[in-house]
Amino acid sequence: DLAARCSPAQSGGLTLTTLGGFLALTPTGDLTALERVASACVRDLDPFRAPASPDELARRRSAGLTTRQEALMMEWGYPYVMEEFRFHLTLSGRLAQADRTAWMKTAQTHLPPLGNRYDLGSIALCGERPDGRFELIQRYTLTG
Template sequence: MTARYAIYAAPAPDDPLWRFGSSIIGYDAASARDLPFPDAAPCNAPDWRALTDDPRRYGFHGTLKAPFSLADGASEADLLEAVMVFADRRPAVTLPRLEVVTLKSFVALVPAEPSEGLSALAADCVRGFDALRAPMSAADRERRLKSPLTERQIGHLDAWGYPYIFEDFRYHMTLTGSLPEERREPVRAALAAAYQPIAAPFRLDALVVFRQAARDQRFAILGRFPCEG
């Protein structure tokens, strides 16, 4: 099966934020290993593994360039070189504060205030690596259209392979899958309390390439490229 790649923001593996996010979802994408959930609410709930199935598939991250297969003629080495060159020219972006919120039906960490630098970085990643992206398959497009999308988002989907970009971009680091309505606020509050001891500015100082060998496997970190600009 064809591998997929994604360009994400992710803390370094020794960062407390990485350890926090990875433990909440039960998977460390740097080592590609399962992790035990924290023995505290909400992660000690009997159904917590099921509630984190979706983020565990992708690893703890914030999306800059959504998952894609490589275009014909493009290689993994081409992608890694392109990301290295791109990152070498970009300055780091610091998010002063993250907060735990509910987005639709799931819980995530998001910037507490807008960041023009982050939005510009994400937009440039979407554009800058698109020549390496294979066209979206009909099946993937049909799957995306099952979500309610605006006309603009459908246009983004068809042009760039992902609907939530540019004006519709909202950076988030997912901590749960879809939650029943009655669970959302209790889970959010418990995760916010668990995050508070490590709360600190998040310095986005690298672009991280994740790889998924096949659709039934999880993403794992392939390379980390410091932003040196």
């Protein structure tokens, strides 16, 4: 139902960056449409969310959340949603500062040209396997 109500989103191209010690692809340009899709996912799928455990809340708080991030976590179960969300496609685990430049160069040699437009045309339902990795269950085309 969500995918049927939500229209596709576009932004400028993707760029390779480091985000919190991870390599990631992040969008450029106007992010309004991507933020619209992300907010709809949080808002519309919230009834299906399990409440955060006390350990999870403590772990998140240990990162030094802002007042707004704390409020978002209490309302939505995660501090980096709505205006605190930064769309990204994670490419690595956390890298040591000394290794990031080399990994950036390695990633750049293996990435195709990223272009100047990124189209988000679907959302995916994923599950977490026992080993902690995510697995695709179903992909839904945004048709709204």
